[in-house]
Amino acid sequence: MNPxxxxxxxxxxxxxxxxxxxCDITLTIPAGEFTLIAGPNESGKTTLAMAIxxxxxxxxxxxxxxxxxxxxxxxxxxxxxxLAKQVGYVFxxxxxQFTSLTVEEEILFGLENIGVPESEIAHRIRHASxxxxxxxxxxxxxxxxxxxxxxxxxxxxxxxxxxEILILDEPTSMVDPLGKDLIVGICAELRRRRRLTLIVIExxxxxxxxxxxxxxxxxxxxxxxxxxxREFFEDPxxxxxxxxxxxxxxxxxxRLRAHGLYRGALPLTDEExxxxxxxxxxxxxx
Amino acid sequence: MVPxxxxxxxxxxxxxxxxxxxxxxxxxFVDMPEINLGLILAALVLLRWGRVRMQQIRxxxxxxxxxxxxxxxxAFLAPGDRxxxxxxxxxxxxxxxxxxxxxxxxxxxxxxxxxxxxxYFSTNRERDTLVALRSLRIPFAVSYVAALSLRxxxxxxxxxxxxxxxxxxxxxxxxxxxxxEKAKLYxxxxxxxxxxxxxxxxxxxxxxxxxxxxxxxxxAGGGPRTDYLRRRYPVERRDWTxxxxxxxxxxxxIVLGKVMGVFSDQLSPLHxxxxxxxxxx
Amino acid sequence: MTLxxxxxxTFSYPDGTRALDGVxxxxxxxxxxxLIGQNGSGKTTLSKCLxxLLRPTRGRVVVDGIDTAxxxxxxxxxxxxxxxxQNPDHQLFNARVYDEIGYGPRNLGVPEAERDAxxxxxxxxxxxxxxxxxxxxxxxxxxxxxxxxxxxxxxxxPQVIVVDEPTTGQDYRQSIDVMxxxxxxxVERGHTIVIxxxxxxxxxxxxxxxxALRGGRILMDGAAREVFSRPDVLAETFVKPPQVTRxxxxxxxxxxxxxxxxxxxxxxxxxAALAARDGPAAGRLEAGAGHPPRGAGDV
Numbered sequence: 129m130n131p132x133x134x135x136x137x138x139x140x141x142x143x144x145x146x147x148x149x150x151c152d153i154t155l156t157i158p159a160g161e162f163t164l165i166a167g168p169n170e171s172g173k174t175t176l177a178m179a180i181x182x183x184x185x186x187x188x189x190x191x192x193x194x195x196x197x198x199x200x201x202x203x204x205x206x207x208x209x210x211l212a213k214q215v216g217y218v219f220x221x222x223x224x225q226f227t228s229l230t231v232e233e234e235i236l237f238g239l240e241n242i243g244v245p246e247s248e249i250a251h252r253i254r255h256a257s258x259x260x261x262x263x264x265x266x267x268x269x270x271x272x273x274x275x276x277x278x279x280x281x282x283x284x285x286x287x288x289x290x291x292e293i294l295i296l297d298e299p300t301s302m303v304d305p306l307g308k309d310l311i312v313g314i315c316a317e318l319r320r321r322r323r324l325t326l327i328v329i330e331x332x333x334x335x336x337x338x339x340x341x342x343x344x345x346x347x348x349x350x351x352x353x354x355x356x357x358r359e360f361f362e363d364p365x366x367x368x369x370x371x372x373x374x375x376x377x378x379x380x381x382x383r384l385r386a387h388g389l390y391r392g393a394l395p396l397t398d399e400e401x402x403x404x405x406x407x408x409x410x411x412x413x414x
Numbered sequence: 415m416v417p418x419x420x421x422x423x424x425x426x427x428x429x430x431x432x433x434x435x436x437x438x439x440x441x442x443f444v445d446m447p448e449i450n451l452g453l454i455l456a457a458l459v460l461l462r463w464g465r466v467r468m469q470q471i472r473x474x475x476x477x478x479x480x481x482x483x484x485x486x487x488x489a490f491l492a493p494g495d496r497x498x499x500x501x502x503x504x505x506x507x508x509x510x511x512x513x514x515x516x517x518x519x520x521x522x523x524x525x526x527x528x529x530x531x532x533x534y535f536s537t538n539r540e541r542d543t544l545v546a547l548r549s550l551r552i553p554f555a556v557s558y559v560a561a562l563s564l565r566x567x568x569x570x571x572x573x574x575x576x577x578x579x580x581x582x583x584x585x586x587x588x589x590x591x592x593x594x595e596k597a598k599l600y601x602x603x604x605x606x607x608x609x610x611x612x613x614x615x616x617x618x619x620x621x622x623x624x625x626x627x628x629x630x631x632x633x634a635g636g637g638p639r640t641d642y643l644r645r646r647y648p649v650e651r652r653d654w655t656x657x658x659x660x661x662x663x664x665x666x667x668i669v670l671g672k673v674m675g676v677f678s679d680q681l682s683p684l685h686x687x688x689x690x691x692x693x694x695x
Numbered sequence: 696m697t698l699x700x701x702x703x704x705t706f707s708y709p710d711g712t713r714a715l716d717g718v719x720x721x722x723x724x725x726x727x728x729x730l731i732g733q734n735g736s737g738k739t740t741l742s743k744c745l746x747x748l749l750r751p752t753r754g755r756v757v758v759d760g761i762d763t764a765x766x767x768x769x770x771x772x773x774x775x776x777x778x779x780x781q782n783p784d785h786q787l788f789n790a791r792v793y794d795e796i797g798y799g800p801r802n803l804g805v806p807e808a809e810r811d812a813x814x815x816x817x818x819x820x821x822x823x824x825x826x827x828x829x830x831x832x833x834x835x836x837x838x839x840x841x842x843x844x845x846x847x848x849x850x851x852x853p854q855v856i857v858v859d860e861p862t863t864g865q866d867y868r869q870s871i872d873v874m875x876x877x878x879x880x881x882v883e884r885g886h887t888i889v890i891x892x893x894x895x896x897x898x899x900x901x902x903x904x905x906x907a908l909r910g911g912r913i914l915m916d917g918a919a920r921e922v923f924s925r926p927d928v929l930a931e932t933f934v935k936p937p938q939v940t941r942x943x944x945x946x947x948x949x950x951x952x953x954x955x956x957x958x959x960x961x962x963x964x965x966x967a968a969l970a971a972r973d974g975p976a977a978g979r980l981e982a983g984a985g986h987p988p989r990g991a992g993d994v
Contacts, residue, residue: 168866170836187623209634212626219624220864223569224617229540229561233643238625240640243633249642269540271568274734285625301864304734305893306933331866334938373867376896376938376958383962389969398938402945409949409968573785579748580786583778585802585851587769602788609784609833 130200132293132325133157133180137194139349140175140184149175151349152194157342159199159292162319162326164340164357166333168371172349173329177295179203180327182211198293213242216286220298222278223270231257231273231281232266238289256288260314276307283314293325294318300332308335315339334375337361338396345372357396364394377401384408415536417465422537426653427546430538432660433460437530440664441523443671445679450526457529466536474532482521489517502692515688519679540564545647554631554639562618569614570607577606697721698855698887699758699776704751706740706911714740715751716911722889724854727881729902729919730891733933736908742857742891746778758855770803777853781860783832783840792835792843793828799851813850820884821846821876838869845876855887856880862897870894874901896937899923899956907932920954 135155141148150172157163165173178184179196182203196203198214206214219225228234235253244252257263260280265273273281279299286294296315300308312335318324319339330336337343343360345353347370353360361367364374364382374382377395381404384390390408395401422430437457441450461471493499493510500511540561547557581602582588588596626634633639670676679685699722706715715737722728722745730738743749744756747763756763759775780786789795796817800810818825821842827835832843841861848856858877862870874897880886892898898905898919905922907915909932915922922929923936926944935941939961940954947953951968955961 168868169838181624183620183623187620207634208623208628209626212624213634217624219617219621221617224614225621227562227565227618227621229544229565233541236642237627240642241626241628241633243635243637244640246640246642246645249640270565276734282621289626298864304933305895305935306733368867371866371868376961377942379958380939380942380961380965383958384965387966389966398941398945401938401942405942405946405951405965406949408965409946409951409972411972576780576782576785579743579778580780581788582748582769583746583773583780583786584788584799584847585770585773587767589769590767605788605790606785609787610782612833613784 129159130197131156132159132161132199133327134197134200135176135180135194136197138176138179138196139191139193140179141191143189145190148191148349150179153346153349153351155344155351155354157325157327159325160322161341162315162339163328164333164336164343165327165329165346166331166343166372167346167352171347171371173346174297175349176346177217177297177327177329180293181215181217181295182206182208183217186211209242212238212291213289214292216289216291216294218279218282218286218294218296218299220301222275222282222302225282225285226270226278229269230266231262231268231270234270234281235266235285235288238285242289244289252288252290256284259287259317260284261310274304274307276303276310279303279307279311280314283311291324293327295327295329297329298331299328300330300335308332312336312339331373333373334377337375337378338400345370347371358393361394361396415470416539417467417537420464420466420537422464424650424652425656426549426647426649427538427542428549428649429653429657429660430534430542431546431550432657434530434534436660436664437533438527439530440667440671441526441530443668444523444526444677445519445671446677446682447519447522447679447684448682449677450522453526454522454529457526457533460533461536464533464537466533470536471532474528478525478528481524485517485521485524486514489513504692511689511692515679515685541643545644548641548644549647549649554641555629558631566614566618570611573607573610574603577603580606696724698724699745699756701741701744701756702754704741704744704754704756706737706744706749707752713911715744717754718908718911718913719754720906720913720916722855722887724887725881725885726887726889726904727878727902728887728889728904728906729898730889730906730908731893731895731898731932731934732908732914733893735910736932737911738891738908739859740911741908742859742889743778745855745889746776746857747772748778773799773803773851773853775853776855776857777848777851779841779845779848779856779858779861781863783837783844786844786847787832787840790831791828792823792830792832795832795843796823796846796850798847803851813852817846817849820849820880837864838872841873849880854885855889857889857891859891861890861892862894863892870897877901893934895923895935896939896957899937899940907934919956923956924954 135153138150138153139148140150153176167173175184180198184190185192185204186208226234228237232253235256236249239249239252257266260283262277262280262284265277270278300311303311315326315328316339318326328336337357340357342354343357344351352370361374361378364379367374375396377398381390381394392404395404437453441453444450490509493513496510501508502511544557544561547560631639701718701720704715704718705713707713718741730742732738740749744751747758750764758772761768761771763772787795789798793814796814797810800813823842823846832840861873877888878901881888902919905917905919906913907922907929914932915925915928923940926936929936939958940956943951943953943955943961943964949968950971952964955964
């Protein structure tokens with residue numbers, strides 16, 4: 129079975145740019161995996177994501193070297209409509225993604241574009257809106273809903289198209305804390321169902337670290353590190369120097385470990401941290 | 415904006431659009447103020463019947479007052495060739511009958527058109543207009559771009575407000591500026607509005623690509639576009655009757671008005687009344 | 696010395712929604728205040744009322760003795776309180792960085808020579824190299840655009856600076872840069888800083904005073920440590936304390952000081968707790984472990 133994504137020595141240079149945005153990247157993402165991509169701004173994360181989606185090279189001019197394949201076929205040779213069906217993409221700005229006049233129409237839009245038969249439409253809308261908890265908003269116009277809600281509408285619109293790969297590009301950066309939590313919950317649920325290959329680009333690693341199967345650090349157009357989360361966050365200080373902010377709990381226990389006070393695995397979440405701390409403080413051995 | 419429930423919603427959007435055309439375009443062919451005043455009355459009655467909150471109409475009063483001031487003001491200050499006109503005195507000022515009468519006729523016409531539009535936009539959401547356009551077989555791309563423009567306009571209003579605040583935050587005191595200075599300012603808005611527009615256009619086109627949209631609106635794999643929403647607006651018999659009726663009345667009005675001159679302002683009873691009132695008959 | 700006074704301010708939109716409902720607070724010179732709360736809690740509206748960009752529909756806001764609702768006070772206000780918007784695009788009006796920074800002083804009628812001096816000074820403070828003066832702001836990176844916006848705001852020399860979402864969309868390094876910069880403005884140049892944000896680790900690390908809003912009203916107003924020690928109340932406006940604070944709370948029953956706001960503080964608190972339990976030798980503690988001053992870089 130083909131891996132979901134194969135990036136093979138891929139480089140991309142935007143027009144008028146002095147150097148490539150993405151430089152000689154090689155990466156394979158198996159189907160069904162949850163990949164978290166981290167790194168400083170303008171390091172090439174979005175360029176890579178757009179190359180998987182096909183926005184690069186279809187919508188953006190530039191120079192490509194190497195190949196990006198989705199389910200065995202080269203992205204640059206696929207039609208926009210096929211790409212839309214296979215790869216969903218959610219952008220970071222909730223405003224700019226809401227192009228219709230009501231929520232229902234917004235979800236409908238993609239479905240009609242890819243030619244989903246009428247008999248299936250109602251079911252898909254219902255399913256997608258339930259998963260993203262926006263069923264009660266279907267009739268509302270964009271100016272009546274919040275940014276977080278709009279972002280969930282964007283996710284619903286893309287999910288309704290039933291893609292095999294879903295890319296979320298900084299989905300929570302312009303969303304309030306409550307909305308952030310809801311979106312993280314949706315990602316957790318999607319991961320649980322294991323029917324999608326999920327790729328999330330985020331700065332807010334605290335929320336997503338434990339969900340990911342693998343975390344990738346991209347800096348200056350190259351992959352600096354790629355590993356399952358526990359391994360990835362092994363030395364948080366190095367990560368901080370690379371422009372990434374590891375979960376605070378991981379940082380805390382890494383420092384304790386550096387002082388010789390802790391010897392266990394580095395926790396990634398509140399729960400893991402509380403347990404590790406309790407054990408440590410009750411003297412159950414580090 | 416639109417009432418939660420309204421008898422209007424029982425009618426198909428195309429029918430409601432036909433009402434808009436009738437109420438708002440007929441006045442163009444009608445000079446007789448009584449007819450236009452009648453249309454205004456009809457619009458007001460329909461607004462009540464449609465359960466629109468009359469408070470919303472109050473928003474338009476300043477506009478109506480301003481337009482009246484403007485039109486009558488011009489008629490007063492620039493009546494034209496005074497030698498050919500009939501003067502009369504009121505409150506110590508000299509007015510000229512023909513330009514004032516014509517201002518009155520035009521004003522009635524304008525307000526009639528306005529109320530037709532007010533009625534339409536108070537009883538139709540953007541979605542309804544879209545469905546009406548699509549039912550009239552307007553190409554999807556056209557109606558979609560129209561909808562997108564509406565959506566963008568909404569976004570721009572927000573941005574515009576923010577930009578005004580930003581200007582104020584840089585010491586621009588809009589209140590103490592003259593009209594001329596404020597007019598010059600409008601060019602200043604273009605810089606941030608363009609910046610926002612360009613960036614957003616970029617993002618929107620990416621979003622459209624990600625949803626598989628092609629310019630024609632035709633779905634992948636060929637065939638016609640499903641147009642799911644339109645299914646939800648059934649066309650009843652009353653829609654056919656009403657639309658046909660409105661279309662017929664519209665045609666008749668144009669014929670009577672422009673071709674046969676039945677709605678000429680000279681034939682207006684009010685015209686006679688006004689002339690007698692100022693002693694010119 | 697109180698610089699900004701909000702007296703029972705209410706702000707209603709034309710359609711009746713109340714963004715602010717009877718808010719009263721005072722901001723003193725040199726404070727670093729964070730306004731937090733969920734969407735629609737009124738924090739952005741309050742921040743704009745502070746700067747006089749919005750006028751309360753009831754009550755009033757007084758900045759350095761000036762009522763923001765008075766006529767013709769815009770120029771005076773702008774010399775006292777500046778506002779940096781979240782999206783730099785909204786507030787970049789000129790085709791050159793140099794003109795942009797000078798826009799405020801120009802509106803205030805500052806003569807050209809003096810304006811030039813101000814522009815250069817403010818650019819130096821915000822780390823904008825004169826090479827950038829001729830650039831068109833639209834084409835700069837987001838980080839640089841923000842800095843130009845900040846410089847332009849500083850150019851009218853306000854004492855109080857209000858920043859809406861200084862770190863949204865920024866990466867770790869950029870966030871630290873902008874927050875450290877705001878701290879330097881306060882410490883080195885005596886400015887009063889007010890930020891509106893929903894990033895709690897930033898608030899915990901940089902703000903001294905936190906005002907939490909809910910439904911247009913003040914839910915809590917106090918020192919950061921105090922406010923974050925009440926997660927149950929914060930939950931009413933859908934705000935969670937930063938992870939380290941949550942952990943500290945959970946470990947409170949194990950003898951850990953529960954008011955840690957940063958990674959450093961929590962590590963120290965843990966080491967102190969372990970040392971207390973095991974004796975100083977067991978933890979290889981260095982002497983004089985206390986809380987290092989917050990601010991520079993330790994989020």
